[in-house]
Amino acid sequence: xxxxxxxxxxxxxxxxxxxxxxxxxxxxxxxxxxxxxxxxxxxxxxxxxxxxxxxxxxxxxxxxxxxxxxxxxxxxxxxxxxxxxxxxxxxxxxxxxxxxxxxxxxxxxxxxxxxxxxxxxxxxxxxxxxxxxxxxxxxxx
Amino acid sequence: xxxxxxxxxxxxxxxxxxxxxxxxxxxxxxxxxxxxxxxxxxxxxxxxxxxxxxxxxxxxxxxxxxxxxxxxxxxxxxxxxxxxxxxxxxxxxxxxxxxxxxxxxxxxxxxxxxxxxxxxxxxxxxxxxxxxxxxxxxxxx
Amino acid sequence: xxxxxxxxxxxxxxxxxxxxxxxxxxxxxxxxxxxxxxxxxxxxxxxxxxxxxxxxxxxxxxxxxxxxxxxxxxxxxxxxxxxxxxxxxxxxxxxxxxxxxxxxxxxxxxxxxxxxxxxxxxxxxxxxxxxxxxxxxxxxx
Amino acid sequence: xxxxxxxxxxxxxxxxxxxxxxxxxxxxxxxxxxxxxxxxxxxxxxxxxxxxxxxxxxxxxxxxxxxxxxxxxxxxxxxxxxxxxxxxxxxxxxxxxxxxxxxxxxxxxxxxxxxxxxxxxxxxxxxxxxxxxxxxxxxxx
Numbered sequence: 312x313x314x315x316x317x318x319x320x321x322x323x324x325x326x327x328x329x330x331x332x333x334x335x336x337x338x339x340x341x342x343x344x345x346x347x348x349x350x351x352x353x354x355x356x357x358x359x360x361x362x363x364x365x366x367x368x369x370x371x372x373x374x375x376x377x378x379x380x381x382x383x384x385x386x387x388x389x390x391x392x393x394x395x396x397x398x399x400x401x402x403x404x405x406x407x408x409x410x411x412x413x414x415x416x417x418x419x420x421x422x423x424x425x426x427x428x429x430x431x432x433x434x435x436x437x438x439x440x441x442x443x444x445x446x447x448x449x450x451x452x
Numbered sequence: 453x454x455x456x457x458x459x460x461x462x463x464x465x466x467x468x469x470x471x472x473x474x475x476x477x478x479x480x481x482x483x484x485x486x487x488x489x490x491x492x493x494x495x496x497x498x499x500x501x502x503x504x505x506x507x508x509x510x511x512x513x514x515x516x517x518x519x520x521x522x523x524x525x526x527x528x529x530x531x532x533x534x535x536x537x538x539x540x541x542x543x544x545x546x547x548x549x550x551x552x553x554x555x556x557x558x559x560x561x562x563x564x565x566x567x568x569x570x571x572x573x574x575x576x577x578x579x580x581x582x583x584x585x586x587x588x589x590x591x592x593x
Numbered sequence: 594x595x596x597x598x599x600x601x602x603x604x605x606x607x608x609x610x611x612x613x614x615x616x617x618x619x620x621x622x623x624x625x626x627x628x629x630x631x632x633x634x635x636x637x638x639x640x641x642x643x644x645x646x647x648x649x650x651x652x653x654x655x656x657x658x659x660x661x662x663x664x665x666x667x668x669x670x671x672x673x674x675x676x677x678x679x680x681x682x683x684x685x686x687x688x689x690x691x692x693x694x695x696x697x698x699x700x701x702x703x704x705x706x707x708x709x710x711x712x713x714x715x716x717x718x719x720x721x722x723x724x725x726x727x728x729x730x731x732x733x734x
Numbered sequence: 735x736x737x738x739x740x741x742x743x744x745x746x747x748x749x750x751x752x753x754x755x756x757x758x759x760x761x762x763x764x765x766x767x768x769x770x771x772x773x774x775x776x777x778x779x780x781x782x783x784x785x786x787x788x789x790x791x792x793x794x795x796x797x798x799x800x801x802x803x804x805x806x807x808x809x810x811x812x813x814x815x816x817x818x819x820x821x822x823x824x825x826x827x828x829x830x831x832x833x834x835x836x837x838x839x840x841x842x843x844x845x846x847x848x849x850x851x852x853x854x855x856x857x858x859x860x861x862x863x864x865x866x867x868x869x870x871x872x873x874x875x
Contacts, residue, residue: 328500359469365514365533366507373506392506393704394676394726396537396819398847398865400840416851416863417823421703422675422728424821426849426863428839440839440849442821442865444676444726446704534845535817535867537678539706539724541699557710557722558682562844563816563869565680567708567722569698581698581708583680583724585817585867587845610782641751647796647815648789655788674788678819 345414348375372441375411404431486555489516513582516552545572627696630657654723657693686713768837771798795864798834827854
């Protein structure tokens with residue numbers, strides 16, 4: 312499928328529309344199948360023991376899927392998460408960023424569905440797996 | 453079933469073990485069926501437009517279920533979320549705290565399962581619904 | 594909220610539209626909050642050891658939520674399941690029917706969300722818990 | 735990783751342990767990353783309009799993940815599904831078998847996690863996506 316926004320476009324969109332969290336993330340790659348998003352892990356994302364918190368991982372998979380949708384339909388600030396199901400499988404490696412690989416499985420008239428695998432940078436086995444559904448408002452299509 | 457920790461006990465545990473987020477939450481009620489946890493909504497929990505962010509709602513349901521489990525098994529800092537599935541159903545009411553009503557459905561030897569309904573304070577219809585599974589380490593039982 | 598179809602109406606709908614499975618089910622109760630549906634457990638629903646199979650439990654929660662939606666919007670054969678998340682928590686009691694208690698949490702313009710608790714008849718602790726999302730076609734509203 | 739049971743081994747296991755449903759399925763491929771399982775779609779799997787029923791798709795993803803686990807740990811009849819989350823994305827193509835591609839993401843001491851993509855044979859876009867968690871009893875490891 313066609314890409315409507317590339318990495319620079321998505322980065323700019325994030326800075327304009329989600330200024331509070333934009334610095335947490337970096338768009339690493341945008342392709343036909345999906346995108347890769349980096350969470351720049353900082354002190355505020357950690358729980359006792361140095362683990363990345365559940366909410367921080369949730370933020371990563373949610374933003375990664377959002378940007379994967381925008382990479383196809385263009386800069387529309389209105390898609391809304393309706394469901395997110397996350398399996399937490401392994402502890403993140405301490406001191407490493409997380410990479411979320413988002414894959415768009417359906418881009419329908421009103422719903423988009425995809426999944427995200429989360430890895431500690433450089434690790435082979437995933438930290439988490441998420442599937443997300445977004446509702447796309449009629450005006451956006 | 454029996455309650456092993458009451459509201460004061462859970463509040464103290466949260467302050468000791470999760471100091472970074474403890475001020476976000478207040479334990480409202482602890483009963484045989486589960487607990488009610490308040491998210492004191494502040495600027496840092498909001499997205500553009502004044503909506504409470506997905507990660508903040510995720511944090512609420514995750515901590516609510518964690519405390520619901522501890523209210524039964526006592527102050528053990530080791531239970532780990534293995535799955536969380538969240539349905540986002542309505543926009544939170546602007547300027548209101550969120551209340552998470554956690555219900556424990558299973559407390560097994562190695563897994564605990566429950567769900568959480570999230571309401572804007574004073575509203576009748578839920579903002580979100582979540583189900584969560586926690587793994588309980590052998591030593592904890 | 595108002596009930597658009599009662600137990601007799603739902604039973605008739607099931608017989609007309611889903612003749613193959615209608616005899617598996619009995620509508621036990623219809624109320625403002627949701628419905629209760631019985632799975633008449635028979636040989637064909639069992640796995641080795643006498644456990645009710647996963648697909649049979651899935652069928653129960655899916656039909657229960659479907660009928661809970663119809664009880665509100667009337668006899669429309671078009672709502673489609675978009676997501677179902679099921680937690681299997683306990684073994685069903687051998688030789689007992691299963692009861693699914695479906696609760697409608699949101700009935701929006703295009704999406705309906707609810708959850709179902711499944712019990713072996715007469716047991717206090719749930720066998721399974723499910724949350725389901727249905728897409729409602731524009732024509733249906 | 736190593737494969738403990740190949741396609742013939744899994745097929746034999748299915749016939750011995752799950753005789754009632756064994757004829758519904760055919761193991762198409764077994765590899766290091768997971769397995770592919772065919773649902774031989776027959777009249778009994780269909781809903782009005784010729785669509786494959788939700789329970790039949792549930793059965794496919796559940797058995798596919800079960801066999802993916804066994805392909806690694808050998809013929810143990812005891813692993814139990816604890817969670818299954820299914821996104822139904824497109825109508826199956828009429829008159830075609832379904833293929834479930836199961837991928838094992840974690841094989842831990844007590845939990846196994848994976849996901850399954852379901853396709854109508856010959857179609858490029860998935861009908862459904864599922865993630866499943868299995869509990870592995872201590873004796874099995």
